[in-house]
Amino acid sequence: MKEELKLTEEEIERLLKEKTEIWETMQAKNAEEYYYNEIFPLVVDKFRLSISDEIQGKYENLILSLGMSFEPLVLTITALKPKRVLFLYTEDSLKNLDEVIKWTNLLPSQYTAEEIVKDDPVDIYRVLKKVYVDRWGCPDKTAIDFTGGTKSMSAGIAMAGAYFKIDLVYVASDYNNKMRKPKPGTEKLKFVEDPYHVFGDLEKDKAIALFNKNEFVSAYNIFSDLEDRVADRDYTFYKLLSNIYRLWDCLFFDECIREFEKLFNTMKAWKYVEKDLAAYKYYDTLFNQYKLIKPLESVNLNDKNEEWKYITNKDLYTPIIFSIYTNALRRSDEGKYDVAILLLYRILELMAQVRLAKYGFNVSSPDYSFFSVGEQELLSRMNENIKSFKNFKTYTELPQNSMALFDAYVLIKAIEDELMEGINIGLIYSNVQLRNKSIFTHGFGMLSNKDFDKIRKTVKRIFTSFYEIEGIDF
DSSP, X not given: OOOOOOOOHHHHHHHHHHHHHHHTTSXXXXXXHHIIIIXXXXXXHHHHHTSOHHHHTTOSEEEEEOOSOOHHHHHHHHHHOOSEEEEEEOTTTGGGHHHHHHHHTOOGGGEEEEEOOTTOHHXXXXXXXXXXXXXXXXXXXXXXXXXXXXXXXXXXXHXXXXXXXXXXXXXXXXXXXXXXXXXXXXXXXXXXXXXHHHHHHHHHHHHHHHHHTTOHHHHHHHHHXXXXXXXOHHHHHHHHHHHHHHHHHTTOHHXXXXXXXXXXXXXXXXXXXXXXXXXXXXXXXXXXXXXXXXXXXXXXXXXXXXXHHHHHOHHHHHHHHHHHHHHHHHHHHTTOHHHHHHHHHHHHHHHHXXXXXXXXXXXXXXXXXXXXXXXXXXXXXXXXXXXXXXXXXXXXXXXOSSOOHHXXXXXXXXXXOGGGTTOOHHHHHHHHHHHHTBTTTTSSBOOOHXXXXXXXXXXXXXXXXXXXXXXXXX
């Protein structure tokens, strides 16, 4: 390119006006030469001065479509000063590449030129994948200028840029119909708003639908993408919430609690700058959920030595039981009935453990001296409770070592605990048998929605009795 003119913007404007008036009076052959010798260097300089320092240093990589006019590419390259350039040209436009290189003084090591099939957007994607993705490694600080080329080329490269999340720019100008060129000095670099600013709501609706289907990871990924591309605090809120529920769904209580606190701190900071956000209307509900699981902070549920604490501390066993119960419902919604039934089975175990612990009895190390009923009387009552089950052997002694779920409920019935008041022990027996058919336990079958509904009905009945006795507000 010719040496840059060291002129002020006012001087450039004055010279452009004078030289344009001369240019417009010339015959076509002389006008073309005059334009490139006298006018275009001023256009380049004015365009460069119009770009802020922030924009000049923003892009290290530039991708351009080369059409039959090379001037817009010269303007963009000169203004942005990229370190690396990719030209997309067609068989017809290749001849203009030399002009771009001459005016911009690009070194051979700075640019790559790739031929594309005219009016074939798929070929544009192919080249971008080859260079931008595979060779360059999807670098940040990249822009696409789609000014040059045919309309279909411009549309194709713009669509590809949006797909790869690359900033889109173009050179706009007023057109001089008489001279069949842009009106000198009217050239401006324009930035295309990310389509997500317009169509983000469509992605948001998709993410919310996934969230409501318990697909928290997928929802989180979409909201993260939206947050990165659109300055909208609602997207940040939904992203954080998706992660919270993902952690809760995995029963990662400690991490979940920390993320809850991060969300609340974020929402508190927002209130100083934005009063009306969708997030605020969920605050009370979310805070109540946070309070429910907060007691589980720093609790190691893998520690077998701490199990007695978990079943005797209401603040601990309440969030554990409710978390597992709702987890079972979500697995059912996903059609994972075997897993859902195993979780419901665990709820039955926990409720039995909690109720027996009220007497000081630990199912892991049975000690029947805690009950007011003597051991022989207990044995007699337990056998009375199971006599209708033909396939179940009579107890010859009270269960020792770790007590199985059905044995625990037979014992609860024998001591006449409120939990089993009005509930036939046969419900427990039939559901244990059902659970044992699963390939995940002792059988080889896959359990169905019908099986899940059957055991859920039993669990819900006992669960209702449990939280009424415990005074839990459900």
